[in-house]
Amino acid sequence: MLVVSTRGSTALKGAAAALGGLLAGYTALTVAELVSVAVRPEAGPVTAVGGAVIDRTPAAVKDWAIREFGTADKLVLQLGILALLTVFAVALGLLALRRRRTAAAGVLVFGVVGALAAAGRPDSASPTDTVPSLVGALAGAVVLYALAGPLTAAAPAPEGAAAGGSRPVDRRRFLLATAGVAAAATGAGLAGRRLNATTVAGAEASRAAIRLPAPASPAPELPRGVGLRVPGAVPFTTPSGDFYRVDTALTVPRLDAGRWRLRLHGKGVERPLTLDFQDLLRRDLIERDITMTCVSNEVGGPYVSTARWLGVRLKDLLEEAGVRPPSRGGPADQLVARSTDGMTIGSPVETVMDGRDAMLAVGMNGEPLPFDHGFPVRMLVPGLYGYVSACKWIEDIELTTFADYDPYWVERDWAREAPIKTQSRIDTPKPFASPAAGTVVVAGVAWAQHKGIERVELRVDDGPWQQARLAAEGPLDTWRQWSWEWPATAGSHTLQVRATDRTGYTQTAKRTRTVPDGASGRHSVVVNVT
Numbered sequence: 001m002l003v004v005s006t007r008g009s010t011a012l013k014g015a016a017a018a019l020g021g022l023l024a025g026y027t028a029l030t031v032a033e034l035v036s037v038a039v040r041p042e043a044g045p046v047t048a049v050g051g052a053v054i055d056r057t058p059a060a061v062k063d064w065a066i067r068e069f070g071t072a073d074k075l076v077l078q079l080g081i082l083a084l085l086t087v088f089a090v091a092l093g094l095l096a097l098r099r100r101r102t103a104a105a106g107v108l109v110f111g112v113v114g115a116l117a118a119a120g121r122p123d124s125a126s127p128t129d130t131v132p133s134l135v136g137a138l139a140g141a142v143v144l145y146a147l148a149g150p151l152t153a154a155a156p157a158p159e160g161a162a163a164g165g166s167r168p169v170d171r172r173r174f175l176l177a178t179a180g181v182a183a184a185a186t187g188a189g190l191a192g193r194r195l196n197a198t199t200v201a202g203a204e205a206s207r208a209a210i211r212l213p214a215p216a217s218p219a220p221e222l223p224r225g226v227g228l229r230v231p232g233a234v235p236f237t238t239p240s241g242d243f244y245r246v247d248t249a250l251t252v253p254r255l256d257a258g259r260w261r262l263r264l265h266g267k268g269v270e271r272p273l274t275l276d277f278q279d280l281l282r283r284d285l286i287e288r289d290i291t292m293t294c295v296s297n298e299v300g301g302p303y304v305s306t307a308r309w310l311g312v313r314l315k316d317l318l319e320e321a322g323v324r325p326p327s328r329g330g331p332a333d334q335l336v337a338r339s340t341d342g343m344t345i346g347s348p349v350e351t352v353m354d355g356r357d358a359m360l361a362v363g364m365n366g367e368p369l370p371f372d373h374g375f376p377v378r379m380l381v382p383g384l385y386g387y388v389s390a391c392k393w394i395e396d397i398e399l400t401t402f403a404d405y406d407p408y409w410v411e412r413d414w415a416r417e418a419p420i421k422t423q424s425r426i427d428t429p430k431p432f433a434s435p436a437a438g439t440v441v442v443a444g445v446a447w448a449q450h451k452g453i454e455r456v457e458l459r460v461d462d463g464p465w466q467q468a469r470l471a472a473e474g475p476l477d478t479w480r481q482w483s484w485e486w487p488a489t490a491g492s493h494t495l496q497v498r499a500t501d502r503t504g505y506t507q508t509a510k511r512t513r514t515v516p517d518g519a520s521g522r523h524s525v526v527v528n529v530t
Protein backbone atom coordinates (compact mmCIF):
# COMPACT_ATOMS: atom_id res chain seq x y z
CA MET A 1 0.00 0.00 0.00
CA LEU A 2 1.71 3.11 -1.20
CA VAL A 3 -0.73 5.82 -0.36
CA VAL A 4 -1.26 6.31 3.35
CA SER A 5 -3.79 8.57 4.99
CA THR A 6 -2.63 12.12 5.68
CA ARG A 7 -2.79 11.65 9.45
CA GLY A 8 -0.91 8.38 9.32
CA SER A 9 1.74 9.84 7.10
CA THR A 10 2.19 12.83 9.42
CA ALA A 11 2.71 10.54 12.38
CA LEU A 12 5.05 8.39 10.35
CA LYS A 13 6.99 11.40 9.20
CA GLY A 14 7.18 12.66 12.74
CA ALA A 15 8.59 9.33 13.88
CA ALA A 16 11.04 9.31 11.00
CA ALA A 17 12.11 12.86 11.81
CA ALA A 18 12.58 11.96 15.46
CA LEU A 19 14.66 8.98 14.39
CA GLY A 20 16.70 11.29 12.17
CA GLY A 21 17.31 13.58 15.13
CA LEU A 22 18.40 10.68 17.31
CA LEU A 23 20.73 9.40 14.62
CA ALA A 24 22.22 12.85 14.21
CA GLY A 25 22.83 13.01 17.97
CA TYR A 26 24.25 9.48 17.98
CA THR A 27 26.57 10.34 15.09
CA ALA A 28 27.71 13.53 16.78
CA LEU A 29 28.60 11.64 19.98
CA THR A 30 30.30 8.65 18.37
CA VAL A 31 32.34 10.81 15.99
CA ALA A 32 33.30 13.14 18.85
CA GLU A 33 34.39 10.21 20.99
CA LEU A 34 36.42 8.81 18.10
CA VAL A 35 38.14 12.16 17.56
CA SER A 36 38.72 12.53 21.30
CA VAL A 37 40.97 9.48 21.19
CA ALA A 38 43.38 11.51 19.08
CA VAL A 39 43.10 14.53 21.40
CA ARG A 40 42.55 12.94 24.83
CA PRO A 41 39.61 11.01 26.32
CA GLU A 42 38.68 13.82 28.74
CA ALA A 43 37.93 16.07 25.75
CA GLY A 44 34.93 13.95 24.65
CA PRO A 45 31.71 15.97 24.92
CA VAL A 46 29.93 13.94 27.61
CA THR A 47 32.99 13.96 29.84
CA ALA A 48 33.66 17.62 29.11
CA VAL A 49 30.10 18.77 29.80
CA GLY A 50 29.88 16.53 32.88
CA GLY A 51 33.17 17.92 34.12
CA ALA A 52 32.02 21.47 33.51
CA VAL A 53 28.84 20.75 35.49
CA ILE A 54 30.90 19.33 38.35
CA ASP A 55 33.23 22.36 38.29
CA ARG A 56 30.26 24.68 38.62
CA THR A 57 28.42 22.68 41.26
CA PRO A 58 28.19 24.61 44.53
CA ALA A 59 29.72 22.89 47.55
CA ALA A 60 26.32 22.18 49.08
CA VAL A 61 25.00 20.46 45.95
CA LYS A 62 28.19 18.42 45.55
CA ASP A 63 27.76 17.34 49.13
CA TRP A 64 24.15 16.37 48.48
CA ALA A 65 25.11 14.37 45.36
CA ILE A 66 27.79 12.49 47.27
CA ARG A 67 25.29 11.80 50.02
CA GLU A 68 22.49 10.65 47.71
CA PHE A 69 24.41 8.73 45.10
CA GLY A 70 27.78 8.06 46.73
CA THR A 71 30.33 6.85 44.20
CA ALA A 72 27.53 6.46 41.60
CA ASP A 73 27.12 10.26 41.49
CA LYS A 74 29.08 10.52 38.25
CA LEU A 75 27.11 7.78 36.52
CA VAL A 76 23.89 9.56 37.48
CA LEU A 77 25.27 12.80 36.05
CA GLN A 78 26.29 11.18 32.76
CA LEU A 79 22.94 9.42 32.36
CA GLY A 80 21.26 12.77 33.03
CA ILE A 81 23.30 14.44 30.29
CA LEU A 82 22.48 11.64 27.84
CA ALA A 83 18.76 11.84 28.68
CA LEU A 84 18.77 15.59 28.08
CA LEU A 85 20.62 15.15 24.79
CA THR A 86 18.06 12.56 23.68
CA VAL A 87 15.22 15.00 24.26
CA PHE A 88 16.98 17.75 22.32
CA ALA A 89 17.92 15.37 19.50
CA VAL A 90 14.27 14.37 19.03
CA ALA A 91 13.19 18.02 19.15
CA LEU A 92 15.78 19.00 16.53
CA GLY A 93 14.68 16.07 14.37
CA LEU A 94 11.10 17.30 14.44
CA LEU A 95 12.22 20.84 13.76
CA ALA A 96 14.11 19.59 10.71
CA LEU A 97 10.78 18.68 9.06
CA ARG A 98 10.01 22.39 8.72
CA ARG A 99 13.39 24.06 8.95
CA ARG A 100 16.22 21.86 7.85
CA ARG A 101 18.91 24.52 8.10
CA THR A 102 17.84 25.81 11.49
CA ALA A 103 17.76 22.28 12.90
CA ALA A 104 21.20 21.50 11.51
CA ALA A 105 22.46 24.76 12.98
CA GLY A 106 20.91 23.66 16.30
CA VAL A 107 23.17 20.60 16.31
CA LEU A 108 26.14 22.89 15.80
CA VAL A 109 25.07 24.96 18.79
CA PHE A 110 25.36 21.81 20.91
CA GLY A 111 28.82 21.30 19.49
CA VAL A 112 29.77 24.79 20.57
CA VAL A 113 28.40 24.11 24.07
CA GLY A 114 30.50 20.95 24.25
CA ALA A 115 33.55 22.79 22.95
CA LEU A 116 33.14 25.62 25.47
CA ALA A 117 32.75 23.07 28.25
CA ALA A 118 35.94 21.32 27.16
CA ALA A 119 37.86 24.58 26.84
CA GLY A 120 36.60 25.83 30.19
CA ARG A 121 37.77 22.84 32.22
CA PRO A 122 40.54 23.81 34.60
CA ASP A 123 42.69 21.12 33.02
CA SER A 124 42.13 22.26 29.47
CA ALA A 125 45.75 22.37 28.47
CA SER A 126 45.17 23.28 24.83
CA PRO A 127 42.51 24.59 22.46
CA THR A 128 42.55 21.21 20.70
CA ASP A 129 40.19 20.03 23.44
CA THR A 130 37.40 21.79 21.54
CA VAL A 131 37.99 19.74 18.37
CA PRO A 132 36.07 16.53 19.28
CA SER A 133 32.83 18.39 20.08
CA LEU A 134 33.06 20.59 16.99
CA VAL A 135 33.86 17.79 14.55
CA GLY A 136 31.18 15.58 16.12
CA ALA A 137 28.57 18.32 15.88
CA LEU A 138 29.50 19.00 12.27
CA ALA A 139 28.97 15.33 11.44
CA GLY A 140 25.67 15.38 13.33
CA ALA A 141 24.49 18.49 11.52
CA VAL A 142 25.30 17.01 8.10
CA VAL A 143 23.45 13.81 9.02
CA LEU A 144 20.38 15.68 10.18
CA TYR A 145 20.35 17.88 7.11
CA ALA A 146 20.79 14.92 4.78
CA LEU A 147 18.23 12.67 6.49
CA ALA A 148 15.65 15.45 6.57
CA GLY A 149 16.01 15.80 2.80
CA PRO A 150 13.83 12.85 1.78
CA LEU A 151 11.27 13.80 4.44
CA THR A 152 10.94 17.42 3.47
CA ALA A 153 10.98 16.52 -0.23
CA ALA A 154 7.74 14.66 0.43
CA ALA A 155 6.11 17.71 1.95
CA PRO A 156 2.54 18.16 0.74
CA ALA A 157 2.82 19.55 -2.75
CA PRO A 158 -0.02 21.48 -4.37
CA GLU A 159 -0.68 18.47 -6.62
CA GLY A 160 -1.42 15.89 -3.96
CA ALA A 161 -1.28 12.97 -6.36
CA ALA A 162 2.22 13.76 -7.50
CA ALA A 163 3.48 14.15 -3.96
CA GLY A 164 1.85 10.88 -2.95
CA GLY A 165 3.48 9.18 -5.86
CA SER A 166 6.93 10.36 -4.89
CA ARG A 167 6.60 9.14 -1.32
CA PRO A 168 7.67 5.49 -1.67
CA VAL A 169 10.88 6.52 -3.36
CA ASP A 170 11.65 9.00 -0.55
CA ARG A 171 10.87 6.45 2.07
CA ARG A 172 13.28 4.02 0.56
CA ARG A 173 15.91 6.70 0.27
CA PHE A 174 15.31 7.66 3.88
CA LEU A 175 15.56 4.09 5.12
CA LEU A 176 18.74 3.43 3.20
CA ALA A 177 20.30 6.66 4.41
CA THR A 178 19.25 5.86 7.98
CA ALA A 179 20.75 2.41 7.87
CA GLY A 180 23.93 3.78 6.32
CA VAL A 181 24.32 6.48 8.95
CA ALA A 182 23.56 4.09 11.79
CA ALA A 183 26.20 1.69 10.51
CA ALA A 184 28.80 4.42 10.00
CA ALA A 185 28.19 5.99 13.41
CA THR A 186 28.36 2.60 15.10
CA GLY A 187 31.59 1.98 13.25
CA ALA A 188 33.00 5.26 14.55
CA GLY A 189 31.87 4.38 18.06
CA LEU A 190 33.45 0.93 17.93
CA ALA A 191 36.68 2.31 16.49
CA GLY A 192 36.80 4.90 19.26
CA ARG A 193 36.32 2.21 21.87
CA ARG A 194 38.94 0.03 20.31
CA LEU A 195 41.51 2.81 20.26
CA ASN A 196 40.67 3.84 23.81
CA ALA A 197 41.08 0.22 24.83
CA THR A 198 44.59 0.31 23.36
CA THR A 199 45.52 3.31 25.51
CA VAL A 200 44.04 1.60 28.55
CA ALA A 201 45.90 -1.61 27.73
CA GLY A 202 49.16 0.38 27.51
CA ALA A 203 48.55 1.91 30.93
CA GLU A 204 47.62 -1.45 32.41
CA ALA A 205 50.70 -3.08 30.94
CA SER A 206 52.90 -0.35 32.41
CA ARG A 207 51.31 -0.97 35.81
CA ALA A 208 51.68 -4.74 35.54
CA ALA A 209 55.39 -4.36 34.69
CA ILE A 210 56.22 -2.42 37.85
CA ARG A 211 58.28 -4.15 40.52
CA LEU A 212 58.12 -2.04 43.65
CA PRO A 213 61.44 -1.96 45.51
CA ALA A 214 61.61 -2.83 49.18
CA PRO A 215 61.31 0.24 51.39
CA ALA A 216 64.46 1.69 52.94
CA SER A 217 62.23 2.46 55.93
CA PRO A 218 59.57 -0.27 56.31
CA ALA A 219 56.31 0.34 58.12
CA PRO A 220 56.58 -0.38 61.83
CA GLU A 221 54.99 -3.74 62.50
CA LEU A 222 51.38 -3.35 63.60
CA PRO A 223 50.88 -4.45 67.20
CA ARG A 224 48.66 -7.47 67.70
CA GLY A 225 45.10 -6.47 68.29
CA VAL A 226 44.97 -3.19 66.36
CA GLY A 227 42.00 -4.68 64.54
CA LEU A 228 38.94 -5.84 66.46
CA ARG A 229 37.55 -9.27 65.88
CA VAL A 230 33.97 -8.15 66.32
CA PRO A 231 31.33 -8.90 63.67
CA GLY A 232 30.39 -5.63 61.98
CA ALA A 233 33.69 -3.88 62.74
CA VAL A 234 35.81 -2.75 59.77
CA PRO A 235 39.29 -4.23 59.18
CA PHE A 236 42.17 -2.10 60.46
CA THR A 237 43.74 -1.99 56.99
CA THR A 238 41.13 -1.29 54.35
CA PRO A 239 41.52 -3.58 51.31
CA SER A 240 42.23 -1.35 48.28
CA GLY A 241 38.99 -2.40 46.61
CA ASP A 242 36.99 -1.15 49.61
CA PHE A 243 39.01 2.04 50.11
CA TYR A 244 36.74 5.05 49.74
CA ARG A 245 37.07 7.00 46.50
CA VAL A 246 36.30 10.69 46.03
CA ASP A 247 37.30 12.70 42.97
CA THR A 248 35.91 14.79 40.13
CA ALA A 249 37.13 12.46 37.36
CA LEU A 250 34.39 11.26 35.01
CA THR A 251 36.91 9.02 33.32
CA VAL A 252 39.60 7.77 35.63
CA PRO A 253 42.93 8.83 34.11
CA ARG A 254 44.89 5.80 32.90
CA LEU A 255 48.43 7.03 32.66
CA ASP A 256 51.39 5.14 31.34
CA ALA A 257 54.01 5.05 34.09
CA GLY A 258 56.71 5.06 31.42
CA ARG A 259 55.58 8.44 30.16
CA TRP A 260 54.90 9.98 33.56
CA ARG A 261 56.86 13.07 34.57
CA LEU A 262 56.69 15.31 37.63
CA ARG A 263 57.86 18.89 37.65
CA LEU A 264 58.76 20.66 40.90
CA HIS A 265 59.18 24.41 40.57
CA GLY A 266 58.08 27.81 41.82
CA LYS A 267 58.86 30.38 44.49
CA GLY A 268 62.00 29.65 46.45
CA VAL A 269 62.85 26.55 44.41
CA GLU A 270 66.59 26.87 43.89
CA ARG A 271 66.94 23.78 41.71
CA PRO A 272 63.74 22.90 39.84
CA LEU A 273 63.33 19.15 39.32
CA THR A 274 61.81 16.98 36.65
CA LEU A 275 61.45 13.36 37.67
CA ASP A 276 60.24 10.24 35.96
CA PHE A 277 58.81 7.16 37.61
CA GLN A 278 62.13 5.29 37.73
CA ASP A 279 63.78 8.34 39.33
CA LEU A 280 61.28 8.00 42.16
CA LEU A 281 61.77 4.26 42.57
CA ARG A 282 65.55 4.71 42.78
CA ARG A 283 65.21 6.87 45.88
CA ASP A 284 64.88 5.75 49.49
CA LEU A 285 61.28 4.73 49.95
CA ILE A 286 59.27 4.89 53.14
CA GLU A 287 56.34 2.64 53.92
CA ARG A 288 53.66 3.88 56.31
CA ASP A 289 50.16 3.06 57.54
CA ILE A 290 48.03 6.17 57.12
CA THR A 291 44.32 6.80 57.56
CA MET A 292 42.87 9.15 54.95
CA THR A 293 39.68 11.13 55.41
CA CYS A 294 37.52 13.19 53.07
CA VAL A 295 36.26 16.59 54.16
CA SER A 296 32.88 15.58 52.71
CA ASN A 297 32.55 12.81 55.27
CA GLU A 298 29.41 13.35 57.33
CA VAL A 299 29.47 12.46 61.00
CA GLY A 300 29.26 8.65 60.91
CA GLY A 301 30.08 8.56 57.19
CA PRO A 302 32.13 6.10 55.11
CA TYR A 303 34.82 8.37 53.59
CA VAL A 304 37.63 7.31 55.85
CA SER A 305 39.98 4.39 55.18
CA THR A 306 43.42 3.12 56.09
CA ALA A 307 46.10 1.72 53.82
CA ARG A 308 49.79 0.88 53.84
CA TRP A 309 51.45 3.39 51.53
CA LEU A 310 54.87 3.26 49.91
CA GLY A 311 56.50 6.39 48.60
CA VAL A 312 59.17 9.04 48.58
CA ARG A 313 59.32 11.51 51.43
CA LEU A 314 58.19 14.83 50.02
CA LYS A 315 60.42 16.72 52.41
CA ASP A 316 63.50 15.04 50.92
CA LEU A 317 62.56 16.12 47.41
CA LEU A 318 61.76 19.66 48.51
CA GLU A 319 65.08 19.96 50.33
CA GLU A 320 66.90 18.61 47.32
CA ALA A 321 65.28 21.39 45.29
CA GLY A 322 66.43 23.92 47.86
CA VAL A 323 63.00 24.68 49.29
CA ARG A 324 62.85 26.06 52.83
CA PRO A 325 59.67 26.19 54.92
CA PRO A 326 58.38 29.65 55.95
CA SER A 327 59.68 29.13 59.49
CA ARG A 328 63.20 28.99 58.00
CA GLY A 329 62.73 31.97 55.76
CA GLY A 330 61.25 30.28 52.68
CA PRO A 331 59.12 32.61 50.53
CA ALA A 332 56.44 30.03 49.66
CA ASP A 333 53.79 29.02 52.19
CA GLN A 334 51.59 26.99 49.84
CA LEU A 335 52.48 23.90 47.84
CA VAL A 336 50.10 23.41 44.93
CA ALA A 337 49.87 19.95 43.41
CA ARG A 338 48.34 19.62 39.94
CA SER A 339 46.99 16.43 38.40
CA THR A 340 46.75 15.39 34.77
CA ASP A 341 42.98 15.91 35.02
CA GLY A 342 43.36 19.50 36.15
CA MET A 343 42.71 19.12 39.87
CA THR A 344 44.68 21.57 41.99
CA ILE A 345 45.30 20.88 45.66
CA GLY A 346 47.08 23.26 48.01
CA SER A 347 48.89 22.25 51.21
CA PRO A 348 50.82 24.34 53.73
CA VAL A 349 54.56 24.03 53.04
CA GLU A 350 55.18 24.26 56.77
CA THR A 351 53.05 21.16 57.45
CA VAL A 352 54.49 19.18 54.55
CA MET A 353 58.02 19.80 55.86
CA ASP A 354 57.38 19.50 59.61
CA GLY A 355 58.69 15.96 59.81
CA ARG A 356 55.47 14.03 59.29
CA ASP A 357 55.38 11.33 56.62
CA ALA A 358 54.12 13.50 53.75
CA MET A 359 54.94 11.54 50.61
CA LEU A 360 54.62 10.98 46.93
CA ALA A 361 53.11 7.52 47.05
CA VAL A 362 53.74 4.87 44.41
CA GLY A 363 52.36 1.87 46.29
CA MET A 364 49.21 1.00 48.22
CA ASN A 365 48.80 -2.18 50.24
CA GLY A 366 51.76 -3.87 48.59
CA GLU A 367 50.91 -3.05 44.98
CA PRO A 368 51.37 -0.16 42.59
CA LEU A 369 48.58 2.38 43.17
CA PRO A 370 45.27 1.32 41.64
CA PHE A 371 44.15 3.63 38.80
CA ASP A 372 41.24 4.84 40.95
CA HIS A 373 43.64 5.93 43.66
CA GLY A 374 46.04 7.90 41.50
CA PHE A 375 48.35 5.61 39.51
CA PRO A 376 51.23 6.07 38.98
CA VAL A 377 51.86 8.65 41.73
CA ARG A 378 49.78 10.56 44.27
CA MET A 379 50.52 12.82 47.17
CA LEU A 380 49.61 12.17 50.82
CA VAL A 381 49.98 14.33 53.90
CA PRO A 382 48.93 12.60 57.13
CA GLY A 383 46.53 14.70 59.19
CA LEU A 384 45.10 16.83 56.38
CA TYR A 385 41.83 16.20 54.54
CA GLY A 386 42.27 14.77 51.04
CA TYR A 387 41.25 17.93 49.21
CA VAL A 388 44.19 19.84 50.72
CA SER A 389 46.78 17.08 50.53
CA ALA A 390 46.14 13.96 48.51
CA CYS A 391 46.45 14.85 44.81
CA LYS A 392 45.99 11.76 42.62
CA TRP A 393 47.51 11.43 39.11
CA ILE A 394 49.91 14.18 40.13
CA GLU A 395 52.12 15.77 37.46
CA ASP A 396 53.22 19.12 38.84
CA ILE A 397 54.19 20.69 42.16
CA GLU A 398 54.40 24.43 42.36
CA LEU A 399 55.61 26.40 45.35
CA THR A 400 53.55 29.55 45.77
CA THR A 401 51.67 31.47 48.46
CA PHE A 402 48.15 31.28 49.87
CA ALA A 403 47.77 34.95 48.99
CA ASP A 404 48.63 34.35 45.34
CA TYR A 405 46.68 31.26 44.46
CA ASP A 406 43.37 29.54 45.31
CA PRO A 407 43.21 25.89 44.27
CA TYR A 408 40.11 24.10 42.93
CA TRP A 409 38.06 23.53 46.10
CA VAL A 410 39.08 26.79 47.73
CA GLU A 411 37.58 28.58 44.74
CA ARG A 412 34.40 26.67 45.57
CA ASP A 413 33.93 27.83 49.16
CA TRP A 414 36.01 25.23 51.00
CA ALA A 415 38.62 26.31 53.53
CA ARG A 416 42.23 27.04 52.52
CA GLU A 417 43.62 24.96 55.35
CA ALA A 418 41.89 21.90 56.71
CA PRO A 419 43.44 19.59 59.28
CA ILE A 420 41.33 16.49 59.89
CA LYS A 421 38.92 16.88 62.79
CA THR A 422 38.96 14.36 65.60
CA GLN A 423 36.04 12.01 65.00
CA SER A 424 34.55 8.68 65.98
CA ARG A 425 32.03 6.34 64.41
CA ILE A 426 29.88 3.49 65.65
CA ASP A 427 30.10 0.57 63.18
CA THR A 428 28.07 -1.95 65.11
CA PRO A 429 25.20 -2.19 65.95
CA LYS A 430 23.85 -0.64 62.76
CA PRO A 431 21.13 2.01 62.95
CA PHE A 432 17.73 0.49 63.77
CA ALA A 433 19.22 -2.91 64.49
CA SER A 434 17.24 -4.99 66.98
CA PRO A 435 19.67 -6.92 69.16
CA ALA A 436 18.41 -9.09 71.99
CA ALA A 437 18.58 -7.67 75.52
CA GLY A 438 21.73 -8.65 77.43
CA THR A 439 25.33 -7.92 76.48
CA VAL A 440 25.58 -6.14 73.13
CA VAL A 441 29.04 -5.39 71.77
CA VAL A 442 29.23 -1.83 70.48
CA ALA A 443 32.30 -1.18 68.33
CA GLY A 444 33.76 1.25 65.89
CA VAL A 445 36.67 3.50 64.98
CA ALA A 446 38.00 6.86 66.13
CA TRP A 447 40.59 9.01 64.39
CA ALA A 448 42.77 11.99 65.17
CA GLN A 449 45.58 11.60 62.64
CA HIS A 450 48.96 12.84 63.77
CA LYS A 451 47.61 13.43 67.28
CA GLY A 452 46.47 10.03 68.46
CA ILE A 453 43.35 8.87 70.28
CA GLU A 454 43.46 9.09 74.07
CA ARG A 455 39.96 7.97 75.02
CA VAL A 456 36.63 6.91 73.55
CA GLU A 457 33.41 7.11 75.51
CA LEU A 458 29.91 5.86 74.96
CA ARG A 459 26.63 6.81 76.45
CA VAL A 460 23.16 5.42 76.23
CA ASP A 461 20.31 7.92 75.90
CA ASP A 462 21.27 10.74 78.24
CA GLY A 463 23.08 8.52 80.72
CA PRO A 464 26.64 8.96 82.01
CA TRP A 465 29.64 8.65 79.68
CA GLN A 466 31.37 5.30 79.96
CA GLN A 467 34.85 4.41 78.77
CA ALA A 468 35.15 2.10 75.81
CA ARG A 469 38.00 -0.40 75.59
CA LEU A 470 40.59 0.84 73.11
CA ALA A 471 42.15 -1.67 70.74
CA ALA A 472 45.95 -1.76 70.54
CA GLU A 473 47.38 1.50 69.24
CA GLY A 474 48.76 1.59 65.69
CA PRO A 475 50.99 4.32 64.23
CA LEU A 476 50.18 7.96 65.00
CA ASP A 477 48.57 8.63 61.63
CA THR A 478 46.08 5.76 61.77
CA TRP A 479 42.65 5.37 63.27
CA ARG A 480 42.04 3.48 66.46
CA GLN A 481 39.41 0.84 67.04
CA TRP A 482 37.35 0.52 70.20
CA SER A 483 34.59 -1.61 71.69
CA TRP A 484 32.23 -1.47 74.61
CA GLU A 485 30.09 -4.13 76.19
CA TRP A 486 26.67 -2.67 76.63
CA PRO A 487 24.29 -4.24 79.16
CA ALA A 488 21.30 -3.56 76.93
CA THR A 489 17.75 -3.45 78.25
CA ALA A 490 14.63 -3.81 76.10
CA GLY A 491 13.33 -0.73 74.34
CA SER A 492 14.51 1.93 71.94
CA HIS A 493 17.87 3.46 72.85
CA THR A 494 20.26 6.00 71.40
CA LEU A 495 23.95 5.18 71.54
CA GLN A 496 26.33 8.10 71.26
CA VAL A 497 30.11 8.13 70.95
CA ARG A 498 32.80 10.77 71.54
CA ALA A 499 36.57 10.64 71.28
CA THR A 500 39.27 12.59 73.05
CA ASP A 501 42.59 13.04 71.28
CA ARG A 502 46.08 13.30 72.75
CA THR A 503 45.96 17.09 72.70
CA GLY A 504 43.17 16.80 75.29
CA TYR A 505 40.42 17.87 72.90
CA THR A 506 37.08 16.08 73.31
CA GLN A 507 34.66 15.99 70.39
CA THR A 508 32.06 18.69 70.65
CA ALA A 509 28.34 17.95 70.52
CA LYS A 510 27.91 20.92 68.23
CA ARG A 511 27.05 19.70 64.75
CA THR A 512 28.50 21.56 61.81
CA ARG A 513 28.13 20.81 58.15
CA THR A 514 30.99 19.45 56.08
CA VAL A 515 31.45 22.81 54.29
CA PRO A 516 33.85 24.60 54.72
CA ASP A 517 36.35 22.55 56.77
CA GLY A 518 34.78 19.25 57.79
CA ALA A 519 31.87 18.04 59.90
CA SER A 520 31.95 18.17 63.67
CA GLY A 521 29.50 16.64 66.11
CA ARG A 522 29.01 13.19 67.55
CA HIS A 523 27.80 10.05 65.85
CA SER A 524 24.76 8.41 67.36
CA VAL A 525 22.78 5.32 66.47
CA VAL A 526 19.24 4.39 67.45
CA VAL A 527 18.63 0.70 68.17
CA ASN A 528 15.56 -1.27 69.28
CA VAL A 529 16.57 -3.84 71.88
CA THR A 530 14.09 -6.73 72.01
Ligand SMILES: Nc1nc2c(c(=O)[nH]1)N[C@H]1C(S)=C(S)[C@@H](COP(=O)(O)O)O[C@H]1N2
Pocket: 243, 244, 245, 246, 247, 248, 249, 292, 293, 294, 295, 339, 340, 341, 343, 372, 373, 374, 385, 386, 387, 390, 391, 392, 393
Ligand atom coordinates in the same frame (compact mmCIF):
# COMPACT_ATOMS: atom_id res chain seq x y z
N1 LIG B 1 43.31 14.44 40.84
C1 LIG B 1 42.50 14.44 41.90
N2 LIG B 1 43.03 14.14 43.11
C2 LIG B 1 42.23 14.14 44.21
C3 LIG B 1 40.86 14.44 44.11
C4 LIG B 1 40.34 14.74 42.83
O1 LIG B 1 39.15 15.02 42.65
N3 LIG B 1 41.18 14.72 41.75
N4 LIG B 1 40.08 14.41 45.24
C5 LIG B 1 40.74 14.57 46.52
C6 LIG B 1 39.87 14.25 47.63
S1 LIG B 1 38.61 15.33 47.97
C7 LIG B 1 40.09 13.17 48.44
S2 LIG B 1 39.24 12.96 49.85
C8 LIG B 1 41.10 12.16 48.09
C9 LIG B 1 40.48 10.81 47.99
O2 LIG B 1 41.42 9.86 47.62
P1 LIG B 1 40.93 8.38 47.30
O3 LIG B 1 39.90 8.49 46.22
O4 LIG B 1 42.14 7.62 46.90
O5 LIG B 1 40.32 7.85 48.57
O6 LIG B 1 41.73 12.44 46.85
C10 LIG B 1 42.02 13.79 46.63
N5 LIG B 1 42.79 13.85 45.41
Ligand SMILES: [Mo]
Pocket: 246, 293, 294, 295, 296, 385, 386, 387
Ligand atom coordinates in the same frame (compact mmCIF):
# COMPACT_ATOMS: atom_id res chain seq x y z
MO1 LIG C 1 37.74 14.76 49.89
